Amino acid sequence: FIKLLGALPDRALMEYPKLSSAYYSLMDIVTQDHMTLLGNVDPNVIVYILSTLAEGIASVDVTVSTACCSSLDNVITFIFKKSRRNGETMVVEKLRDIVKMQNNVFQQIMNSIVHIVMYEECKNQWSMSRPLLGSFSLTRTISRRCSRISSPCSRQTSRGYLPSVSRI
Numbered sequence: 001f002i003k004l005l006g007a008l009p010d011r012a013l014m015e016y017p018k019l020s021s022a023y024y025s026l027m028d029i030v031t032q033d034h035m036t037l038l039g040n041v042d043p044n045v046i047v048y049i050l051s052t053l054a055e056g057i058a059s060v061d062v063t064v065s066t067a068c069c070s071s072l073d074n075v076i077t078f079i080f081k082k083s084r085r086n087g088e089t090m091v092v093e094k095l096r097d098i099v100k101m102q103n104n105v106f107q108q109i110m111n112s113i114v115h116i117v118m119y120e121e122c123k124n125q126w127s128m129s130r131p132l133l134g135s136f137s138l139t140r141t142i143s144r145r146c147s148r149i150s151s152p153c154s155r156q157t158s159r160g161y162l163p164s165v166s167r168i
Contacts, residue, residue, distance in 0.1 A: 006045075014055060024063075025067050027049065027052075027053065031075050032070075039092070040094075050075075050102065053071050053072050062123050076135055076138055078092075079138060083096070099138060106138065
């Protein structure tokens, strides 16, 4: 499965409707049932999956965008549930580090969702709203942790979300 992901060209997912429908349905199942397994793969693969989910949100096909929103919600929910219930596990730490390094992906996701819900005809507003609060909370939580450690990573990014969303 992981080797197959590396073989797909970036544009192929959105150019071929049957491929995109199958891929995003598979991502929904993988993120729902196998997040601990997904957390143990190479960080570049996780970044690739998150970026394809960010692209899929803007899809015209409602089933694709719904599967993307569901997948993102599964990832965010997994991170929050595992970090609060069992303390920080290795998988959750790895996923948080990836989110911290690739904070722009979640900002792109939030901007896309707000833009689609507000300015486009959106037939699945409920599905679009599911990952929105979680991604906002996740990026703010990570930004707060960075500022406590006194790292330069983030007072600017935590303030940057609302102005960038309101400019849409």
